[in-house]
């Protein structure tokens with residue numbers, strides 16, 4: 232079957248790979264849609280590991296239920312892409328995101344477990360979740376990034392009437408802003424280096440206002456706007472300027488959630504955190520419960536994530552789509568791949 236694999240720095244190739252075979256009780260699926268994630272972009276930019284077939288946000292149709300007796304051929308599913316061991320203290324307390332093995336064999340993020348940038352996939356059975364009929368394939372492919380935002384906002388523990396800044400208007404920033412409003416924030420701002428994405432966040436109704444992160448005065452403007460600082464800052468970029476801004480514009484004693492990932496060490500002005508007693512909290516992935524909550528919210532029509540989907544492309548357009556998503560000027564935020572196109 233055809234697939235898209237990392238070939239080098241910012242370079243994919245469309246190539247042939249063997250179809251997955253039934254083994255270890257894995258669930259085999261036909262992939263309907265796969266999302267391109269900001270984390271995938273980090274791998275593509277680094278060019279490693281060569282041969283990686285990404286795609287950890289997906290909707291599939293079961294072709295072989297493997298060891299899952301509750302599933303049948305034709306069921307529509309998604310899955311947590313992680314590989315927790317199942318028996319460490321983190322796993323046993325419902326926090327697989329802390330398990331040391333969680334990313335080792337992650338689907339679409341490890342060489343041993345190819346992801347959805349191919350028409351067929353094998354998925355670890357205990358991670359598979361059947362989805363209701365009333366959510367579309369596109370929504371199903373959006374569950375994973377939506378759960379990342381939900382987890383970040385749960386950790387922020389936003390109070391009604393507070394002011395929240397989200398740094399970075401990629402999909403993680405947009406869903407975080409959406410949930411911040413749902414939690415009762417009365418003012419949600421987004422800061423962005425890409426004006427098209429900043430404007431879009433306001434147009435889509437997830438942010439009240441956007442700020443140009445390239446403006447040399449942005450920090451002063453943000454502090455002035457909130458009369459001394461934001462109650463919460465959700466950092467969804469991972470780079471040093473963004474983290475530094477987060478710690479500068481949060482109010483004394485306020486809480487910053489670090490969601491953005493950096494492949495490099497990031498230097499942060501710890502003195503800001505020390506002198507103003509900041510609460511700085513990391514956020515990784517989601518719990519199983521949060522993943523299911525996102526499916527439930529979609530099924531109950533309480534959230535609309537389809538408004539974040541900009542395009543659906545075939546395998547031959549994956550390279551161009553990554554270039555579009557990293558142009559710094561295009562307003563596209565989420566592109567889904569249909570590997571059968």
Ligand SMILES: NC(=O)c1ccc[n+]([C@@H]2O[C@H](COP(=O)([O-])OP(=O)(O)OC[C@H]3O[C@@H](n4cnc5c(N)ncnc54)[C@H](O)[C@@H]3O)[C@@H](O)[C@H]2O)c1
Nearest residue numbers: 269270399401402403423424444469473491492514515516
């Ligand atoms: N912690 C987790 O569990 C988790 C899960 C998924 C993604 N992530 C990470 O979260 C980050 C966001 O993911 P995404 O899919 O939204 O990525 P993305 O690349 O689509 O979005 C990042 C956005 O940040 C903007 N940006 C860059 N530098 C900025 C700055 N200094 N100030 C303001 N805006 C800036 C970019 O223009 C871009 O729109 C990535 O680093 C990704 O790896 C973390």
Ligand SMILES: [Zn+2]
Nearest residue numbers: 268288375376
């Ligand atoms: Zn993702």
Ligand SMILES: [Zn+2]
Nearest residue numbers: 316319322330
């Ligand atoms: Zn474990």
